Amino acid sequence: MIAYHILKEIIGDQHLRFHNQEPGIPRRIDPEQYRSRNRIVVISGVRRSGKSTFLKQLALGFPSFLYLNADDDRLIGATTDDLGSLLLIWEELFPGVRTVFLDEIQNIPGWERVVRRMHDEGYKIFLTGSNAQMLSKELGTHLTGRYVRVELYPFGFDEYCAFHQFSWEKKGIHTTNESAAALRLFSQFIEEGGFPEFLKDPDPEILRRTFDDILFRDIIARYAIREVKAFRLLCRYLFTNMTREASFTSLASTVQMKSPVSLKNWIGYLEDSYLIGSLSPFEYSMKKQLSRNQKYYGIDTALRNAVAFRFSDDYGLLLENIVWLELCRRGYELYWLKGQSECDFIAIEQGKSRMVIQVCWHLSDENRKREYDGVIEACTMFPGSGGYILTLQQEEKPAQNIRVMPVWKWILEE
Numbered sequence: 356m357i358a359y360h361i362l363k364e365i366i367g368d369q370h371l372r373f374h375n376q377e378p379g380i381p382r383r384i385d386p387e388q389y390r391s392r393n394r395i396v397v398i399s400g401v402r403r404s405g406k407s408t409f410l411k412q413l414a415l416g417f418p419s420f421l422y423l424n425a426d427d428d429r430l431i432g433a434t435t436d437d438l439g440s441l442l443l444i445w446e447e448l449f450p451g452v453r454t455v456f457l458d459e460i461q462n463i464p465g466w467e468r469v470v471r472r473m474h475d476e477g478y479k480i481f482l483t484g485s486n487a488q489m490l491s492k493e494l495g496t497h498l499t500g501r502y503v504r505v506e507l508y509p510f511g512f513d514e515y516c517a518f519h520q521f522s523w524e525k526k527g528i529h530t531t532n533e534s535a536a537a538l539r540l541f542s543q544f545i546e547e548g549g550f551p552e553f554l555k556d557p558d559p560e561i562l563r564r565t566f567d568d569i570l571f572r573d574i575i576a577r578y579a580i581r582e583v584k585a586f587r588l589l590c591r592y593l594f595t596n597m598t599r600e601a602s603f604t605s606l607a608s609t610v611q612m613k614s615p616v617s618l619k620n621w622i623g624y625l626e627d628s629y630l631i632g633s634l635s636p637f638e639y640s641m642k643k644q645l646s647r648n649q650k651y652y653g654i655d656t657a658l659r660n661a662v663a664f665r666f667s668d669d670y671g672l673l674l675e676n677i678v679w680l681e682l683c684r685r686g687y688e689l690y691w692l693k694g695q696s697e698c699d700f701i702a703i704e705q706g707k708s709r710m711v712i713q714v715c716w717h718l719s720d721e722n723r724k725r726e727y728d729g730v731i732e733a734c735t736m737f738p739g740s741g742g743y744i745l746t747l748q749q750e751e752k753p754a755q756n757i758r759v760m761p762v763w764k765w766i767l768e769e
């Protein structure tokens with residue numbers, strides 16, 4: 356057990372540091388809707404996406420609170436008994452305070468039991484944890500029905516604009532100057548992505564390190580993967596080919612694995628770590644849906660640029676990936692359509708389709724019919740949906756109820 360006076364010192368230090376920490380750029384998620392929840396609020400998301408910083412933003416809404424960062428050298432080897440002592444120290448230092456923020460709590464084995472008990476005793480709890488240990492399945496068994504999850508992604512384009520102090524009228528971006536500035540920033544965003552740390556210090560090493568930490572610490576070590584080379588190759592391949600469709604069999608053969616079953620597990624681990632996401636084609640039969648090829652997307656475009664192979668005409672793919680990320684941030688259930696024609700995204704909310712979206716770098720005479728056909732087919736299948744063709748910079752008057760507009764404008768205005 357850790358000595359009582361040391362724990363007391365840790366609490367004092369950490370409290371001061373957390374109070375002095377910069378709250379950073381406000382995230383798009385409204386903290387107020389979580390402050391008033393009775394359930395435990397679990398913040399998850401890819402490594403370095405800003406979970407601890409968001410915790411600080413949540414804390415700002417409370418006059419007093421308790422705080423513990425379990426990622427502290429002095430807490431190595433801490434147990435649930437130490438958490439019990441912490442409760443006593445908190446009561447001594449901050450009597451009656453019942454709001455608690457727990458950062459990286461997965462470092463203390465058995466934390467779930469203590470957190471569950473605290474919640475039952477009326478504490479309001481907010482916590483973050485590195486994803487691998489905070490996977491929904493695992494958390495579900497420990498905190499059944501007691502928690503709500505907030506998923507944090509790297510900055511979206513609106514947050515990127517805030518980071519660069521670019522603001523625009525609530526009514527929309529109308530002037531040529533504003534449009535030119537937004538387009539310029541957006542072109543930069545395609546290259547720089549949304550990891551806040553990388554935006555502050557644009558050294559690709561930062562991104563490579565994050566990538567390797569997720570691969571080696573969160574996945575390879577945790578799931579005892581022995582075919583490290585093949586696993587790494589799979590990650591790089593998926594990032595290089597983001598937005599493309601692939602089958603388990605073709606992926607297994609690309610990385611020279613005999614078993615598509617292990618490959619399926621690997622992809623599951625990558626998705627749980629939020630490094631990649633997959634998209635199924637829409638099918639009325641679930642069985643059929645699962646047997647069809649998936650499309651794969653990556654958590655960040657700059658991360659892709661740092662770890663994957665680039666080719667000259669990959670801008671279309673980066674643009675589509677940004678739209679996928681934005682739709683994930685907005686919490687839609689997503690599919691793609693492979694019918695007579697193809698459509699990139701069908702975004703569904705509460706069982707109803709809201710948007711069908713085709714992403715196209717530049718609408719030309721050659722591709723116009725194909726792009727429209729995909730949206731029209733999807734809109735016919737899902738009547739009442741808004742139809743969009745999102746481009747880098749073209750904007751056209753709506754035709755056949757389909758809006759053609761730049762991605763950046765759609766993100767900032769729609």
Ligand SMILES: Nc1ncnc2c1ncn2[C@@H]1O[C@H](COP(=O)(O)OP(=O)(O)OP(=O)(O)O)[C@@H](O)[C@H]1O
Pocket residue numbers: 378379380381382401402403404405406407408409483485550551552
């Ligand atoms: N909203 C923000 N505004 C400005 N900078 C931010 C913001 N969010 C995160 N950062 C910066 O990004 C880096 C990572 O942030 P943070 O530690 O909050 O991420 P995390 O998701 O908790 O990381 P980990 O997965 O390692 O626990 C820090 O340097 C932090 O200052």
